[in-house]
Amino acid sequence: MKNWFGAAGRFCADFLLVLILVVAIATLGASPAGTDAGGLLAAAIAAALRLFPIAAIAAIFLGYHAFERRTGRRFLSLLSVLVLGFGVLVGFTELRRLDLAPGLRYGKPLPPYGMVVENGTSSLLVGHYEGSSAVLALGYEADAQEAPRLFYSPRAEYSPETGTVRIGSHAFKSLEAAEPAWRFLPSIPGLEGRRLDERLAGLDGLQLPLALIVAGGMAFLAAGLAGFASLPRWPLVGFFFGLAGVVILVLLDAALMSPPALLLAGKLAAKLGLAKVAGPLVVACLEAFLGLVFTVLALVAGRREAE
Numbered sequence: 001m002k003n004w005f006g007a008a009g010r011f012c013a014d015f016l017l018v019l020i021l022v023v024a025i026a027t028l029g030a031s032p033a034g035t036d037a038g039g040l041l042a043a044a045i046a047a048a049l050r051l052f053p054i055a056a057i058a059a060i061f062l063g064y065h066a067f068e069r070r071t072g073r074r075f076l077s078l079l080s081v082l083v084l085g086f087g088v089l090v091g092f093t094e095l096r097r098l099d100l101a102p103g104l105r106y107g108k109p110l111p112p113y114g115m116v117v118e119n120g121t122s123s124l125l126v127g128h129y130e131g132s133s134a135v136l137a138l139g140y141e142a143d144a145q146e147a148p149r150l151f152y153s154p155r156a157e158y159s160p161e162t163g164t165v166r167i168g169s170h171a172f173k174s175l176e177a178a179e180p181a182w183r184f185l186p187s188i189p190g191l192e193g194r195r196l197d198e199r200l201a202g203l204d205g206l207q208l209p210l211a212l213i214v215a216g217g218m219a220f221l222a223a224g225l226a227g228f229a230s231l232p233r234w235p236l237v238g239f240f241f242g243l244a245g246v247v248i249l250v251l252l253d254a255a256l257m258s259p260p261a262l263l264l265a266g267k268l269a270a271k272l273g274l275a276k277v278a279g280p281l282v283v284a285c286l287e288a289f290l291g292l293v294f295t296v297l298a299l300v301a302g303r304r305e306a307e
Helices: 002-030 037-071 074-097 193-204 208-229 235-256 259-271 279-306
Strands: 116-119 122-130 133-141 150-159 164-167 170-173
Touching: 002 037, 002 074, 037 074, 037 193, 037 208, 037 235, 074 193, 074 208, 074 279, 122 170, 133 164, 133 170, 193 208, 208 235, 208 279, 235 259, 235 279, 259 279
Parallel strands: none
Antiparallel strands: 116 122, 122 133, 133 150, 150 164, 164 170
């Protein structure tokens, strides 16, 4: 039991270390120059609530090795990282619903304020945002065919879903233009900021029991891949197997959550008499099934090695 708690502590430490690392990179890379400490703290909280799946996946892969080394039991290791990974995903999913960071709305970061944001021929300056309002909003449209070209409102309407600020009858884009050109891990599909935002926004839109199923499917797939990736006994080969497992996981998740795959999942559910089942739930069940397959393969391979 002592060894198990030691491995569990290692899992939590790995999760926190990876989360702090990715949050620091994302916050410092995306925050405009001159941002004060309060702004950096709000950006860090928002980044943590956006990037926690990366840290959870990394902790599952790293934690499996810790459990196997300390307990010597492959099944216990798989079960442990599955439960802990699921707990982390569920916990942060619930934290997102509490809306602790005002800079996070509908899975998307709040646009920067106090600076001019350019989008093509239009420019927008907002003093600050309060929920669905843009306070002290000033917009300029260079290509306006007739006057006025300058628009001002002490409290304009802000739409978090579309990222637009409406000043009078004119709408200015803020979210897309404000999104920094720099991306977090842009070379790995599924880990870029927009992709994670869309994935988590879909999770936020589900009722909590359904969101737990989706998180469970991802945790199951990650645990299964972690066990399968640990089969090589050479540390360097196992490291590359682990990296490959992470890439495979995010690619599978991105492919399964793509619009064509969701449409196919909906048709499949309809043929099985489950027309009312949402596409993300069908995908979550498929991810859990794939995770179970990888888990069985890892357990069978480990048993053969023991013999």
